[in-house]
Amino acid sequence: MHAATPAPRAGTGLLPLLRGILRSEARKLHTVRSTWWMLLAGFTFTVATAALLGALLPAHLSISQKTTIDSVRVSLGGLHLSQITAGLLGVLAITSEYSSGMIRATLAAVPQRRLMLSAKAVILTAAVAATAIAGCLAAYLVFQAFLPAGDPMRTTLGATGVARAVTGAGLYLTVLALLGFGLGTALRSSAAAVAALFGLLFVPTLLAALLPQAWQDRIAGYLPMNAGDAIYITRPEAHMLAPWTGFAVFTGYAAIALAAGFTLITRRDA
Amino acid sequence: MIEAKGLTKRYGPVTAVQDLTFTVPPGQVTGFLGPNGAGKSTTMRLILGLDAPDSGTVTVGGRPYASYRRPLFRAGALLEAKAFHGGRTARSHLLCLADSNGIPRTRVDEVLRLTGLAGAARRRAGGFSLGMSQRLGIAAALLGDPPVLMLDEPVNGLDPEGVVWIRTLLRTLAAQGRTVLLSSHLMSEMALTADRLIVIGQGRLIAQATMAEFLAAGSGAAVTARSPQAAELAALLAARGAAVTRGDRDALTVTGITASAVGELASQHSITLTGLSEQQATLEERYMELTRDSAEYRAAPAPAPAPAGNQ
Numbered sequence: 001m002h003a004a005t006p007a008p009r010a011g012t013g014l015l016p017l018l019r020g021i022l023r024s025e026a027r028k029l030h031t032v033r034s035t036w037w038m039l040l041a042g043f044t045f046t047v048a049t050a051a052l053l054g055a056l057l058p059a060h061l062s063i064s065q066k067t068t069i070d071s072v073r074v075s076l077g078g079l080h081l082s083q084i085t086a087g088l089l090g091v092l093a094i095t096s097e098y099s100s101g102m103i104r105a106t107l108a109a110v111p112q113r114r115l116m117l118s119a120k121a122v123i124l125t126a127a128v129a130a131t132a133i134a135g136c137l138a139a140y141l142v143f144q145a146f147l148p149a150g151d152p153m154r155t156t157l158g159a160t161g162v163a164r165a166v167t168g169a170g171l172y173l174t175v176l177a178l179l180g181f182g183l184g185t186a187l188r189s190s191a192a193a194v195a196a197l198f199g200l201l202f203v204p205t206l207l208a209a210l211l212p213q214a215w216q217d218r219i220a221g222y223l224p225m226n227a228g229d230a231i232y233i234t235r236p237e238a239h240m241l242a243p244w245t246g247f248a249v250f251t252g253y254a255a256i257a258l259a260a261g262f263t264l265i266t267r268r269d270a
Numbered sequence: 271m272i273e274a275k276g277l278t279k280r281y282g283p284v285t286a287v288q289d290l291t292f293t294v295p296p297g298q299v300t301g302f303l304g305p306n307g308a309g310k311s312t313t314m315r316l317i318l319g320l321d322a323p324d325s326g327t328v329t330v331g332g333r334p335y336a337s338y339r340r341p342l343f344r345a346g347a348l349l350e351a352k353a354f355h356g357g358r359t360a361r362s363h364l365l366c367l368a369d370s371n372g373i374p375r376t377r378v379d380e381v382l383r384l385t386g387l388a389g390a391a392r393r394r395a396g397g398f399s400l401g402m403s404q405r406l407g408i409a410a411a412l413l414g415d416p417p418v419l420m421l422d423e424p425v426n427g428l429d430p431e432g433v434v435w436i437r438t439l440l441r442t443l444a445a446q447g448r449t450v451l452l453s454s455h456l457m458s459e460m461a462l463t464a465d466r467l468i469v470i471g472q473g474r475l476i477a478q479a480t481m482a483e484f485l486a487a488g489s490g491a492a493v494t495a496r497s498p499q500a501a502e503l504a505a506l507l508a509a510r511g512a513a514v515t516r517g518d519r520d521a522l523t524v525t526g527i528t529a530s531a532v533g534e535l536a537s538q539h540s541i542t543l544t545g546l547s548e549q550q551a552t553l554e555e556r557y558m559e560l561t562r563d564s565a566e567y568r569a570a571p572a573p574a575p576a577p578a579g580n581q
Contacts, residue, residue, distance in 0.1 A: 016372060017339050024370035031362040032355060101353035105410060108318050108347055109370045111336035116370075269321035 021110055021119040029123055034092065039127065042085035042173070043135040049078030050139035054146025063152060070235040071153035072165045075143030076136055079169060079232070086128055086173040087197045090180030093124050094261075095190040104270050113265045121181060121258070128177040133170030136232075140166045161234040164243060168231030171247065176228065179254035185261025200253070201225045221246065224253050271296055271449055272317060272418060276326035279312055279473075286312040287473040290326070294451045294468070296417070299444045301464030301481075302453035303557060309473035310453040311349065314422050317451075318347055330418055342371040345418035346411030351403040351426065356396025360387055360406050363395055364413065373413050381409040386435070400427025408436070418449040425459055437463045457554040471561050485550055493524045495532050496545035503532075503541050510535065520544065 029035050053074055061069065094117075097103040110116040140157075147154050157163050179200070184193040204223045208216050220226055221241035230246020241249060272294035279287040287309040294300045304310050315321040317328050319336030328334070330345045338344050354363045364378045382388045385405040390398070395406060404427055411419055421440070425433050440463055444450045454460050460467070467484050469477040477484060497503050500520045507514050512527040524532060529548040536543050551559075 020340075020372045021370050024366050024368075027362065027366045027369055028355075028358075031359070031366070032357045034357065096355060100355045101350055102355050104315075104318075104320055104349055105353050105367060106370075107320055108335075108349075109342055109367045111319050111338065111341060269315070 018115070018119070021116060022122060024110075025116070025119045025123045028120075029093065029127060032096070034096075035089065035127070038085040038089045038092075039131045042082040042089075043131055043138075045081035045085070046076070046078035046132075046135040046139045047142055049081065050075045050143040051146065053077055054143040058147055058151055058153070061153075066152040068235075069153065070233060070237075071143075071155060072140065072162055072234045073232055074153075075140050076165070076169045076232050078139055079136075079173065082132070082135065083173060083176055083201075084198075086132060086177045087180040087201075088194065089128060090124060090177030091184040091190060091193040091197060093120060093177075093181055094184040095188060095193055098188045099190060107270045114262055117185060117262060117265055121178060124177055124181055125174055129170060129174040132173035133167050136166050136169040136173075155234075159234075161243070165232040165234050168243060168247060172228050172231050172250065175247075175251050175254045179257050182254060182257025182259070182261045186257065186264050201228075222249055224250060227253070271332070272328065272330055272420075272451060274313070274317070274326065274328040277313065277316055277323050277328055278325045279309075279316055279321060279323050285473055287316065287323075287470075290470065290473070290475055292468050292475060292478050294449055295466070296449040297444060297447050298465040299440050299450045299452055299463055300466040300468060301460040302451055302468050302470070303455070303457075303460060304453075304470040304476075305455060305561070308470045310470065311422055312473075313470070314347065314349060314420055314451075314453065317420065318345070318349075320349075340371040340414070342367065342373065342414030342416060344414070344416055345420065346414060346416040347420040347422075348404070348407040348411045348424055349422050351400055351407050354395050354403075354406065356394065358395055359392050360395050360398070360409075361391040363406065364409060367410055368413055371414060377413060377415070381412045384412060385409040401429055401432055404428055405432070408439075417447070418451075419443060420451045422453045423455075424452065425454065425456060433459065457552070457557060461553040469557065469560060476560055481553075485553065485556055492549050492551070493527060493529045493532050494545065494547050494549070495522045495524060495529075495536070495543060496520050497522070497536065497541055497543050499541045502539070503536060506535055506539060506541075507532065 057074065058066075097106055106116060107113060140162075144154060155162055157166070180193065180197045183196045183200075184190070187193045187196060201224055205225055208219060208223060211219075217239050220239040221230070227241060227246040227249035230241045231243045231250075233240060233243060240246065274290055274292050277287055277290040278285070290309070290313060302310050302313070312321065316323050317330060317335060319334060335341055335345060358366070361378060361382065364381065365375060368375065368378050379388070379391075382391045385408050387402065387405050387409060390402060395403070398406065404424055408421065408424060411421065419440075424436055428436060437459070440450050440452060444465070452460075452463060461481070464481055466480050467477065468475070494517075495503060498520055500516070500522055504514045504516065504522055507522070507524055507527065510527060513525045515523040517523055529546055533543060533546055
């Protein structure tokens with residue numbers, strides 16, 4: 001009927017298709033400068049905070065404080081900053097497509113919307129997990145390196161819960177990015193999704209403080225931020241969930257946001 | 271081939287497209303005409319499966335567009351000029367789209383050359399002029415070398431050279447047997463480029479015809495007749511249902527009848543004609559006439575704005 005019926009280079013099976021979409025989404029992420037800035041900023045916040053704490057803290061703590069403090073958690077104090085960049089990265093991975101109009105080109109190229117979204121999530125997970133786990137490990141090592149010999153805060157990766165806490169902190173940032181990604185997909189606006197993400201992290205904690213103490217104690221562990229923090233705690237704390245339980249709860253919040261995004265993307269006009 | 275049957279799309283209380291049925295055949299440039307907000311962009315989004323119709327169906331090459339894996343090989347579209355992330359280079363933008371459909375990078379460089387963007391390939395697209403953005407959008411549409419092309423207002427922002435370039439490109443693509451749907455509200459450009467027309471107003475189909483049919487139909491073709499017996503001829507013509515206007519002394523301007531019919535009528539009644547000519551109506555005149563005749567179109571004080579419609 002017409003002159004041109006070109007054939008795709010790759011085969012027509014589902015696997016080559018998925019590979020192509022993954023490659024496309026990986027390229028989208030790494031060809032935008034903000035991605036590198038945010039990953040770099042997240043890594044730097046995590047490590048620099050650990051270095052700062054490692055350099056300053058030992059001189060200011062008594063021996064008894066040093067023996068009771070959760071030194072692994074302290075060394076990961078930079079997460080308070082790097083969680084912002086991880087969340088932003090997750091949000092922008094999808095909302096930048098909506099704000100630029102690129103989403104319509106994307107969906108015209110890949111009408112299988114959930115497949116596209118899954119590929120995006122996989123690439124985002126890989127990028128954040130790799131840099132966040134590396135960052136948390138570096139933060140832990142840097143903090144430890146600053147401690148003088150014999151300091152009670154010294155510990156090893158082999159000690160109980162340390163390796164879990166360090167890698168878990170990276171996983172926390174990864175799930176946080178996915179939470180942002182789910183909210184971004186559902187809300188389609190950078191501003192709305194960022195507000196929702198950080199609202200979800202901080203507001204429940206503030207509201208819970210208004211409740212009677214007994215209620216606070218009961219729900220505290222389930223609040224998004226506290227549930228997320230549980231994974232990188234090496235010394236049991238009152239009203240906190242067990243590490244993996246907390247992580248599961250936090251992942252549950254992300255799963256709800258992702259489910260909303262995956263549901264809405266096929267129901268709405270692009 | 272694009273086939274739409276009974277397409278209807280509402281955005282809240284606004285009906286953007288209503289019961290639209292049309293066919294865009296291969297081998298020709300089909301012009302999609304209508305005022306801003308008439309539903310052209312909405313229709314294109316419906317064709318691409320970006321928006322879901324409230325009722326009706328539309329197929330591209332016999333199947334719904336969204337049912338294709340790697341649809342860039344089936345149809346390419348330029349919807350809005352700046353639909354890219356400004357931070358990416360032109361080449362990266364195209365590579366992102368190419369990757370998703372398994373299109374080789376050699377083709378990316380090819381469409382960059384074809385659209386005159388080879389020199390700007392490694393520049394960030396955010397700094398592109400509207401004309402360059404249009405070229406990038408056209409490059410994206412051509413990536414899969416598809417048999418169907420849809421371009422929404424592609425000449426916006428193009429310089430005269432670019433306008434000629436796209437006209438030649440579209441004519442060439444159609445001559446190769448491809449289906450080309452081109453929307454515009456620029457009548458002069460449409461008259462030069464399109465073989466066929468689909469005219470919509472207020473989301474409804476007003477006309478669907480070849481350019482020649484479109485121009486010939488209606489009262490648009492005006493016939494000028496000169497005769498010493500002008501009054502007699504005018505009466506005869508009026509009796510035949512033609513609209514007659516008296517010009518100076520022996521001239522008549524007649525619409526609603528062809529020149530040959532005027533000549534025949536004159537000869538039957540032994541009326542001397544000293545001149546007979548026909549002026550083809552311009553596309554613009556025909557378009558204005560048609561949209562004026564469209565009751566729905568006139569009844570509304572202003573065309574209803576479709577969300578994210580043409581700009």
